[in-house]
Structure formats: structure tokens, C-alpha cells
Amino acid sequence: MECSPRCRIWQRRRVGRSSTRTIIRERGSTVAQTLVAPPAVTVTRLAGNIGAEIGGVDTSGPLSDDAVAAVRAALLAHKVVFLRDQKLDYDTQRAFAERLGELTLSHPIYAAPERRPALREMDSAHGTKANHWHTDLTFIERPPAFCLLHAKIIPPVGGDTMWANCVTAYQSLPEPLRVLADQLRVVHSNDSDFTDDTVDHRDDYVATPYVAEHPAVRVHPETGERALLLGGFARSVVGMAPAAGRDLIRVLQEYVTRPEQTVRWQWRVGDLVIWDNQATMHYAIYDYGRERRRGERLTTIGRTPVGVDGRPSVTLAGDTSAYSAGLR
DSSP, X not given: OOOOSSOOXXXXXXXXXXXXXXXXXXXXXXXXXXXXXXXXXXXXXXXXXXXXXXXXXXXTSOOOHHHHHXXXXXXXXXXXXEEOSOOOOXXXXXXXXXXXXXXXXXXXXXXXXXXXXXXXXXXXXGTBOOOSOBOTTTTSSSOOSEEEEEEEEOOSSOOOEEEEEHHHHHXXXXXXXXXXXXXXXXXXXXXXXXXXXXXXXXHHHTSSOOEEXXXXXXXXXXXXXXXXXXXXXXXXXXXXXXHHHHHHHHHHHHHHSSGGGEEEEOOOTTOEEEEETTSEEEEEOOOOTTOOOEEEEEEBOOOOOBBTTSOBOEEEEOOOHXXXXXXX
């Protein structure tokens, strides 16, 4: 039995082995979701609408195609997955990430470390914070598909990250608001409220304008699900007065960040977290004062978002074609 991105749901029962693979059962609810995977892999749900912890996978070494498929299926089903105790350097993290997709360059604005062209260092010592709800890099036409962040330094207290499910948030909208959202186009920019709140060297960050127009609701390229595409880089709604557009974005955003749509992760050194940037927002909580928090992030190349009406996102300012072309 193959595991599609939208895995079948079974009532809780004992599940046995097939001749070639093992059906594993998710724990943590009265309804169990099953995935086809090698015997050692476990997937445990962490919250009602988003998040699962994966066990039995060592991403630093060789992995079977079945193991990678199980991770990918869990990621698409749960939007963000957490793996403890992963001993990774740049080369091993890159090797695993490339099993999930082609890699982008480090970042369209920040330079990569020497000889590590795909790596984005997320270091609070360099002023990097993300204490604002956002989807990564929505100010470009093709935001990343998947993001993989490996924890290197964690403060003794605080520094958690939250993720929100933009698919179930869309599904929770009242029908009139959902119909309206399907029709909206939203302008995203690197010069935004997110930048004001989180970037210490703001002038450098906005020196080159990057602006993209996206559908407010995108159709996921693999699952076909509809997801709200908003976050801290969203600035205005096409065809609406600035104040009215910001108010509407705020209303829609509140459905995404309701507690029932979120999961919160308490980091340990060695954690690897992978999220579907096509279906989530996240918020790195800045509550650790002068303590240091450092992680290393890789991202896979995403497709241009497409709205419910079939219209794709478009670039309004800034050339990020090299970033999106990746390591070719």
C-alpha cells in the first residue's frame, strides 16, 4: 500500500506488517492516521491541527527511499515535523535536504558563508530574530517549498518557535470570508511590518526592494489543499485602500494564529525541524534576552504560487531568479 500525501485515516486498531513494508500508527488521538514506512519509523502527533514528531530516523546517514518517503508524507500531512538528536554538519544536512528537493541559495538578501552556498545562519548574535508571524520569503515570486532548521545553540530558557496551519485556518473561515479570500491578491514586500519588528540592520535589509503579488489563497502544488498566503511581509490588498486592505489582512491573519491552529516547540541542541513553507506560518519567540540562539537553515526550491482562479504570483520589484534557480 502506497502512502499518498493525504494519508488514509483508520480507526485505532492493531496494525500489522505487509510483506515489504510496515504500516505504522500515529499516537496521540482517538483516531489513528497510518503511514507506510520502514519498521523503525514512528510518527507521533503533537497537536490537533499541526505538528508531528518523527522517531527512528537518522538524517546524518544513509536513508532508504521508503524512510525519506515516510518523512515527506508526514511533512505534507502535518505541515511541520520534529526530529530530535540529529548530528548534522553542513554536508550531511545538505545531503538529506536534497532528498526532499533541489536547494535554493542561502537567501536573496544575505550572503552565504564561504563554501556553504545554500546555508542561512540564523544567529541572534548577528541580530537575526523572527518574532513575528510570517511565511518565509513571501516578498519574492517563488518562496521556498520546505525549510529545514537545525539547532546549534539554544538559550537555557525561552527561544521556542510556534507554527500555524494555513490550510485548516482557511477551512475555518466563515463561508463569505472564504469566498472573498479566494478572490484577493496581496502585495508582499521586504519593507514591511515584519522588517520593522525583527531586523536590527533594517537599512541593509530594505536597500534593494523586493516586492511580489500573491493570491491570498494558494493551491498547494502537491496536495491540492487551499492555504492562506499572508504573514508579516503582506502589506496591501490589490484594489483596496491601504487602511482597508491592512484591516482585511489582519482579520484573515487572526484565523491563522488562533491557538487551535498552532503547535509550539521547545528546542534542544540537535533538533531538526522541517516545515512546509507552502502551508504554514511560524513565529520564533524572542524571550531570551541576551542569550544566544543559533540554527542553520536550508530551503528547497518552491513553485510559483497559484491561486484558486489559476492566476500565478508575479514579481513587482527585485530580481531573485538566481536565488530560486538554486545550486545549479
